[in-house]
Amino acid sequence: MELRDLYQRIILENAKKCPNEQFQNETVHLHNPTCGDDIAIKCQYDNNLFKDFEIKADGCIIFKAATTFMKELCINKTKEEIEDIVLNFSKFMTNDKKVNQKILGDAVVLQSVSHLPMRIKCAMLPFKAIYQLVNGDDNNQ
Numbered sequence: 723m724e725l726r727d728l729y730q731r732i733i734l735e736n737a738k739k740c741p742n743e744q745f746q747n748e749t750v751h752l753h754n755p756t757c758g759d760d761i762a763i764k765c766q767y768d769n770n771l772f773k774d775f776e777i778k779a780d781g782c783i784i785f786k787a788a789t790t791f792m793k794e795l796c797i798n799k800t801k802e803e804i805e806d807i808v809l810n811f812s813k814f815m816t817n818d819k820k821v822n823q824k825i826l827g828d829a830v831v832l833q834s835v836s837h838l839p840m841r842i843k844c845a846m847l848p849f850k851a852i853y854q855l856v857n858g859d860d861n862n863q
């Protein structure tokens with residue numbers, strides 16, 4: 723199996739696991755008008771950790787896979803750890819060489835779309851959402 727096919731399969735599997743829960747009073751709600759991707763998120767902050775993520779997400783395959791990866795990577799982490807993940811993912815998607823890939827886990831498969839600017843927006847949306855949430859920046863969408 724070629725690497726590209728393997729990445730495609732991992733993306734599809736994770737897109738199927740994308741959380742789409744129903745809940746009220748989201749902290750952050752972001753929308754990608756060019757594709758229609760939509761994410762609402764809230765979580766508890768306890769003992770310096772962000773936990774109990776509630777996520778309502780719907781959109782394209784890339785966005786849904788990225789949302790699954792974001793949740794797996796960022797749950798039960800500190801603000802600093804989450805910022806580090808988002809920063810590294812952002813650099814990774816823009817092909818910056820100085821990236822700590824280890825902390826990105828399976829999300830590295832999304833590099834297969836990093837040559838497509840429209841798809842980068844899809845992949846970045848859940849990471850932008852968690853970044854805004856941990857920074858309490860929910861008025862500036």
Ligand SMILES: [Zn+2]
Nearest residue numbers: 757782785844
């Ligand atoms: Zn999309």
